[in-house]
Amino acid sequence: MNYRSPISPGVSWYEASVAERPSYPPLEGDIRADVAIVGGGYTGLSAALRLADQGTKAVLIDAHRFGDGASGRNGGQLGTGQRAWPTELEGDLGLERSRALFQIAEDAKSELLAMADDHGFDIDYRPGQISAVHKKRWIKGYRNHTEAMAERYDYPHLAFLDREQTAAAIGSERYHASIRDVGTGHIHPLKLVVGLAAAAKRSGAKLYENTPALDIAAENGGIAIRTERGVVHASRCLVATNAHGDAFDAEPVSPRHIMPIRSFVGTTSALPDDNAILPAGEAVDDSRFMVRYFRKTPDNRLMFGGREAYSAKTPNDIAGHIRRQIGEIFPALSKTDIDHVWGGSVGITLPRLPFVRTIMPGVTSIGGFSGHGVMMATHTGRLWADAVTGHRDDLDLLKDLDIPPFPGGTALRKPLLFLAMTWYAMLDRL
Template sequence: MTAHPQASRASPHAPSLYAATARDPRDRPALDGDRNADVCIIGGGYTGLSAALHLAEAGRRVVLLEANRIGWGASGRNGGQLHSGQRQDVDTLEAWFGRDRARALFDLGEAAKATVKDLIARHAIACDWRDGLIHAAHKRRYVEPMWRQADRLRRDYGLDGVTELDAAALAAAIGTGVYFGGTRDATAGHLQPLDFALGLARAAETAGATLHEATPALRIEPGARPRIVTPTGTVTADVVLVACNGYLAGLEAETDAHVMPIHNYVLATEPLGARADRLIPGREAVSDSRFVVHYWRLDAAGRMVFGGGETYRRDFPQDLKTFVRSHMLKVYPQLADAAIDFAWGGTLAVTMSRLPFIRRLKPGLYTAAGYSGQGVSLATFAGRLIAEAIAGDTARFDVLAALPARRFPGGRLLRHPSLVLAMTWYALRDRL
């Protein structure tokens, strides 16, 4: 078929370490013409790809539309960390929802973590998976609550792999003495996030799903069978899943009101050689207790991959290397002489509660977004839960869909200034 005269061009992947080292970054054609499907998925990140895979395995005709490249958004740019549980700790969940509901939410977080590991194993996804994640307290008064939480996770929630680290043990584990203590979670870990997304895409295609790149969804026309209009054709489907997270751009108003896009940034140093073993000898990932979190890990080549700093304006800082390097040197001043080979930014989405926004908005229309920094596990799992719900099993989907969600105040015009004020306050609190 000939190219449509209004065909879009996919933006290339961010200039990241992940894009430079991706395994099998094949191109996929844009939609050309009109299609029918059982399910149309808008968004080629973890949620959309996982839903496409699980739906195709269940025998559904699936068409996925991605405006740019598969894994182009946060799924291909993030820090690659896989955490246990939910974004909120169990004390907070119990205070909000009670013990039984908190346990159900934590167990779903654990099922999300297990889903990622299972997909990697079942589909032989080469994404440099490594076990282990360390959480570091940047204030002395945070250590005791962190340890108390670890004890509760073992005793009441069955997470046997979490252990406490005092200041000396933590310094030995992460190669810096700027933190006061922490915990190690042997059941969590890290991976190369773009390779994981590309592996999900290949598995979905093998199962029978059709994936289109360079195909932005312009609008969703309602009806008994909704129609998704793109510059190069349409898809009419029984069910539509909106899986755009921080890249909604006004496509679906209800989701847009509940999630807020924010920018985050990552760098990768040159390979550090023998120095890498002195930094993180166990090769765990690390994140700290700041509200505006610092997170890092060593990749398979011994590069330091460090994330830090958020901005709330529409554009990225002009000099990303300098911007993120300033955060890294607060943790690792000994890396002042290390060359920065890559630096990139991306957009994630947060909710007011920091719990995901997953809904059946009306018959035939699902949405999932707002993973608030825990998207490797929760976004992948959301795709699976929505596939289960479409197939008629709503038990696990309903637990997350019932979570209360507040709209960001101020509507589309005023909510962004409100977020800037709030996040600036939390960033100041981190420093005090």
């Protein structure tokens, strides 16, 4: 029984470069646990690991293979803070809450690296991130942000780079300025998935792939999760289906609040050893609303993401599109070979902050990290596990965020999103 994995147009460089990706059996028959988890990306897997480490009996099911959602296919950039800059969040949330959200993200960063270390798996962490300015009008804001982060958030790791410094750091004349962040870095996302799953299994969690949850319902003071060949009975349940919540309609709340945007990534063939691209090995994201993101792989390819889509239909010639985008930034690569092309669904929310909500008694839904989930999804899964076992209550800060549903219901939200995104794509070009 192999359910069609969430659509990707090809095999990723991550799949091609991960040494081992053990598979897990589908669930056959009924099973009882303290906690049931639906969805085996970073959120679900890190919750399962944390619960199992604390002696709680956890069962996790995924409709496909672990990492077939966003977690095995993303750009691997940890970033700093939440998706929106803390200085932007201050307006709506005030300085104190914005600082607390920033601190959660800093904890996410350090705990991710410590957890991989403690459980003995490698995630290919490389330090350094550059956020590049693609339009002159953003230069001042980036400079101010650098100063505000040091002054108001005690974050001394940012340095503003002018045009010349940026050209030297990226190896491209295309950008007007940038910020270098030496307090963060990037990883191999699928190695994180594989490591989390193996560690959770070793710690005693029961893991099942190719097992979609078809229905989540209350039963006798607990919860029953129905799958094709068995039922998971539990006292608590975490729904961690992110952008894929509407695939099996297991519950209606998450898909109303978390919208999929498809993002495509490609890698070039190996670059010549003497190339001038990213000599210090940072990852880059840029100031477009439709962010372009890139970095070099350990085997010296350029990995580049930026092509997006707002429907389930896979666009034509993704490799050609990515090659053109690469050529705009690195003209010498405008005819480069693209060896791997793949894509995944980014789960976004309206305010681009995580969705954490009790959706029925005993059932919490977590997702919608809006392109910022490598460290935040991993951390939020742990926070939820800690809340369940009574170890800490930092989750409340995320639960209190006001995440409205997308307007237009499931029928109209995609055309509305398409219109909004087309508008932002136009602003990126002006």
